[in-house]
Amino acid sequence: MKKSYNRLIILPFITIVVLVLSILYLRSSSQRQLSTSYYEQWEHTYIKETDHGKSAYIDSQPKAKHPVSISEGHGYGMLICALEGKKGKVSQQEFxxxxxxxxxxxxxxTALMSWKQIIYKNKIKDEKNNATDGDIYIAYALIQAAKAWPDSKDKYLGEAKAILNDIFKYNYNDELKILTVGNWAGKDSKYYNMIRTSDVMPVQFDAFYHTTHDKRWLEVKASMLGHLKQLSDQHKSGLVPDFAWVTEDSAKPVGPNTVASKYDGEYYYNACRVPYNLARAEDEESKAILNKMMDYFLSKNRIYAGYYLNGKIIDRHQSRTFGAPILFAAICNKKQYDKLFEQEKFILMEPISRNNYYEAVLTVLVAV
Known part of the structure; x- marks a missing residue:
């Protein structure tokens, strides 16, 4: 009788365990299929071979007469391949x-990449300047590649360290302990004290410190996060601008048309990456900046394409460029921002954009 009673207790327990494990397996399998599908769509549309198949670039303008590759897009591409390589989904040859x-x-x-190349039929024209964000992502991708393909660890880490050394040589304001936006914003430039908010990447800075043991990366992290926090504190929305002027103890948005557009001082096509950059950070300052911004979006029913810092909408259409980073932050903090996850998960239910590399790559980064 006792054995029968025990069996009655154990059988439902086993059934529940099997059911839970089955759900977890199906969910994990679905996630793997999703990342593979998105990667394949992105690879087919945006990765183009050159040099007789020996190298490949990310085509940021697939509909243009002459393809254009930019270092930011290339860094994203290398990172996606390295992350998929760690899962065994992408070969080292592709990377x-x-x-x-x-x-x-x-x-x-230098070890810094030309920020832009125009690809003609018989030649490639390189711009003479770099963009700091592109080189940050390339260095971080190489660190991830060292984990994906350990036999080439020394090679990839050596290349990453060369980039990081040159970032300090050409893209570093040693007085304010900040990264400048490129080598064109040197000490003699009026842009020397300007930051791009999407260059504030605490997870990457930590990885650079652990790779090089150079304490300047911790100083950069502290200084740039501090300025980002000052910008966040200036508005109830917590939104930050694309670019900002900084001093030792202050930060303020730049004016219109300072660098790229009349919205340089608003939450636009650079600052939209900030939620993605902060989503996996463990430090309290990053979390405070992210949470204030996410709480603002939590109060909205849709995410639109750009905002003034007071929260007013710039462009009243939905854009995955803005929604994907918020979705990623919601995934990383799902209990807190489940509403935003449910609201924005449609992003991963549609094919990637075939003519907007920026929107496509941010979506793929979320998927992988």
Missing amino acids: EKLNNYYLNHRMDS
């Missing part, structure tokens, strides 16, 4: 093609 293109398009005597 190497992107890495070869980076190596072939560094600025003279």
Whole structure:
């Protein structure tokens, strides 16, 4: 009788365990299929081979007469391949093609990538400046590649360290302990004290410190996060601008048309990446900045394409460029921002954009 009683207790328990494990397996399998599907769509549309198949670039303008590759997009591409490589979904050969293109398009005597290349039929024209965000992502991708393909660890880490050394040589304000936006914003430039808010990447800065043991990366993290917090504190929305002027103890948005557009001082196509950049950070300051911003979006029923810092909408249409980083932050903090997850998960239920590389790559980064 006792054995029968025990069996009655154990059988439902086993059934529940099997059911839970089945659900978890199906969910995990679904997530793997999703990332593979998005990667394949993105690869087919945006990765283009050159140099007789020895290298490959990210085509940021697939509908243009002459393809254009930019270092930011290339860094994203290398990171996606490295992350998928860690899962065994992408071969080292595929990553190497992107890495070869980076190596072939560094600025003279540096490890920094030319920020833009125009690809003609028989030649590639390189711009002479770099963009700091592109090189940050390339260095971080190389660190991830060292984990994906350990046999090439020394090679990839050596390349990453060379980039990081040159960032301090050409893209660093040593007085304010901040990264400048590019080598064109040097000490003699009026842009020397300007930051791009999407260059504030605490997870990457931590990885750079652990890779190089250079304490300047911790100083950069503290200084740039501090300025981002000052910008966040200036508005109830917590929104931050694309670009900001900084001093040792202050930060303020730049004016219109300072760098790229009349919305340089608003939450626009650079600052929209900030939720993505902060989503996995463990420090309290990053969490405070992210949570204030996310709480603002939590009160909205839709995410639109750009905002003034007071929360007023710039462009009243939904854009995955703005929604994908918020979705990623919601995924990383799902209990707190489940409403935003449910609201924005449609982003991962549609094919990626075939003519907007920026929107596509941010969506793929969320998927992988």
